[in-house]
Amino acid sequence: MEQNLRSSMNVVHTWAGVVVGAVLFAVFWMGTLSVYDREIDRWMAPMTRVAMPDKPVSFDALRGTYDAAVTAHAPSWTMLQPTERQPVVRIVYRDGPEVLSRYFDPVTGAPLPDTGTWAGTRFFYPFHYRLHLKAWDIGEWLVGIAAMTMLLLCVSGLVIHRKMIAEFFTLRTRKKSTRMVLDLHTVAGVLGLPFNFMVALSGLVILSITFFPSGWQSSYPNKQSFNAEAYSAYTRPKANKPGTLMSFDVLAQKAEQMWHGGKPWAIVVQHPGDAAAFVTVYQSFDLGIVRSAPAIHFDAATGAVLHQSKEMRPIAKAQRFISGMHQIQFRHWTLRALYFALGLFGCVLILTGFLFWLQSRRRNHAAGPWSGVRVVEAVAISSTAGIIVASVSFMVINRILPLGVSFMGIERYALEIWVFYLVWLATLAHAWWRPQMAWAGQCRAIAVLAVLAVVLNWMTTGDHLLRSLATPHLWPVAGVDLGLLALASGAFGMGRWLLRAERPIRSRAPDLNRVSSHA
């Protein structure tokens, strides 16, 4: 019975991993980058590399953008005050189908030039949780399936490797490379198990209402009424009559008094310009793990308090705590670095899982043009090494394209995204036609591109490492540069090791043929 259980879990682990591994790696890689999404923003948008001001600009100073939102009939208007990780003022509203996200100088309130990039918060981060597939929420569901599979992989992996403690200390580097790959897979799996399980489960919990709609459907007429009751979300319908708006600063001051000194951080206006418009003042999210900030809703015209968020009930709070553990908006640099390292560990786990699957099958399978092994190998290469090549290319092209450029009607930010996807596609083609060289070749491409990105950052902004390390407000830029250099050396080392490890395995089949023909 126990033997049966282990062998069935082995099969589940193997095939679930091969089928979902590609999506899982994309989610892990993009999630790891998202840990430092705002730092990547500052690297990719040099105009936002400013120091955190002692006294930021007032909310009313950017009233002009609100009037623009009214003219554009935007459903809402948002203003975020500078934070340590994003020391500029950010305004977001919708103009027709397009979401406008503009940055402003935190001291003068002057508009900064259009960044022309989606960078970390708008490209890498949404990629992490919905793969940029918005239609019918396909992306969110695919990521949800991948997360659920991750949980199953954790459980089945545990059943397969019961002797965890012993295997934790086993890394046979000098023996056969398949042994080393499997040992690496096990070590990364065991060491990362609590994190991988937590991160997959908490990611699902963020969207538990989406993934299990049967829960609220059994007790509520619609999702909004559930959210209102559980998380004291507030809304009121549009009046479709023009309305006026009070001073933001007066409302912010009022909120600060009601919070006994709690600092207002964000202002959101729903239905701008309408008689039923209301203003919500939020405190910052970065003060604790629980992903929820105190909020007060005011009537836009009179400033009357419409609704104040209450202390959440225990389970709703637990749900927001688990979400907060996943989204790490709290201020804690050490923990942030740990999430990044463990995320990379997860990437190594998935990569070595693929490698082990391939290495243990390549020899036994004829290399036909459409053999399953060849398909899996091409997909594996482009979904692991390839997505890293594409991500670094995205950052390289960001430093090459001048601001405001467009090509055949495609705007700058979209050009960057086109480069990402075309390079990614090219890595798949490369992996398909040259499987022998693709692993090592794409590792070398990562190394070259990452160094190029650091050099281009220096050439286009003047912020080389010596300068950025010496200037505290440029430390995020230095961090991204150092990360790129670490990636370059890691990829270079990996490329060399793969070349050495793969050669004897690759050449074995032809060798046998020669022996048999001589015999």
Next chain:
Amino acid sequence: MAERITTDVLADGRLTTGAVRWWFVALRILVIIVGGYVTASALVAGSARILPLAGLVRSEAVALASMCGFLVYLGLLAWGFAQSRLINVILGLLLMATVGVALMLVPGGG
């Protein structure tokens, strides 16, 4: 070799011919994944309705049931793949889904 072991574990041992065997594996995977999700959903809906009887606020019951749904689904997946007979999987899932639906019909729930 690998395929042989896979299908032996995933399919009922009695079926031997290639194509039928693969259809059987596909059916089995579909039953476990889709059937497991439907069963977990039914249990989520049922417990969201029944938990208020134990003193929980309605919104708290829904939040708790939905969060636990993932662990229930994970348990169903692991259990389903560990079973050696497909008929046991189908009967087990049907039984648990019935429990979920029955809980929804308990009078006085949230």
